[in-house]
Amino acid sequence: MERVIVGAAIVDDGRLLAAQRSYPDDVAGLWELPGGRVEPGETEHAALVRECREELGVDVTVGERVGPDVPLPGGRVLRIHAAALRGGAEPRAVEHKALRWVTADEVACVDWLPADRVLVPDLEALLSRP
Numbered sequence: 649m650e651r652v653i654v655g656a657a658i659v660d661d662g663r664l665l666a667a668q669r670s671y672p673d674d675v676a677g678l679w680e681l682p683g684g685r686v687e688p689g690e691t692e693h694a695a696l697v698r699e700c701r702e703e704l705g706v707d708v709t710v711g712e713r714v715g716p717d718v719p720l721p722g723g724r725v726l727r728i729h730a731a732a733l734r735g736g737a738e739p740r741a742v743e744h745k746a747l748r749w750v751t752a753d754e755v756a757c758v759d760w761l762p763a764d765r766v767l768v769p770d771l772e773a774l775l776s777r778p
Contacts, residue, residue, distance in 0.1 A: 651724040654696045655683035655764070656731040657714045657774055658739070663749035664775055666758055667703070670745040677745070680761045681728060696729055704739040704747070708732060715770030718763045726763050730774060752776050 658665040658681075666679045682703045686695040693710040700708045711730035718726040733739070741747045750758055752775035756768050 651722070652686040652692060652695075653684065653720060653724055653726045654686055654692050654699070655681035655726060655728045656696050656700055656708060656710070657681055657728050657771060658700070658708060658731045658733060659774065660733050660749070662775060663751055664755060664771060665704075665739055666748050666750055666760075667741065667744040668746040668748075669761070670743070675761055677759070678761045679748075679758045680764050681767075682739075682744070683728075692727060692729065696731060700731070703743045705742055706737045706739050707734040709734050714774050715767040718766050720763055728767055728770070 665682065667682045668677065668679050669675045682700060683696060684699040686692055696710050697708060700706055708731040711732065714728040714730050720726050739747055752772050755771050755775065760768070
């Protein structure tokens with residue numbers, strides 16, 4: 649059974665939310681899309697809703713997939729889904745060092761984790777949609 653890690657490409661007002669890792673030491677300071685592990689019996693959408701509540705203190709509506717599966721160490725796979733904020737709450741850095749909103753022009757300049765960097769063209773395309 650493949651172990652899935654889900655990430656949320658949260659878009660608001662034409663900008664993408666990036667989250668800066670605070671741990672572990674080897675990736676602290678790098679940026680990622682918020683998300684985490686899909687637990688047994690949980691759908692990818694439910695995992696993303698749960699992870700966004702835990703990591704950001706916000707509710708999201710999960711949309712379509714963004715980009716291809718990205719292989720991760722240990723036989724895991726990263727799957728990104730578009731997401732939109734619900735309920736008017738502002739994301740907070742609960743588990744991250746910092747959060748920032750980036751435009752399509754800024755996505756490639758972010759110091760992403762290697763797995764997220766693979767998806768830069770897909771994220772730029774997502775932000776470039778009307």
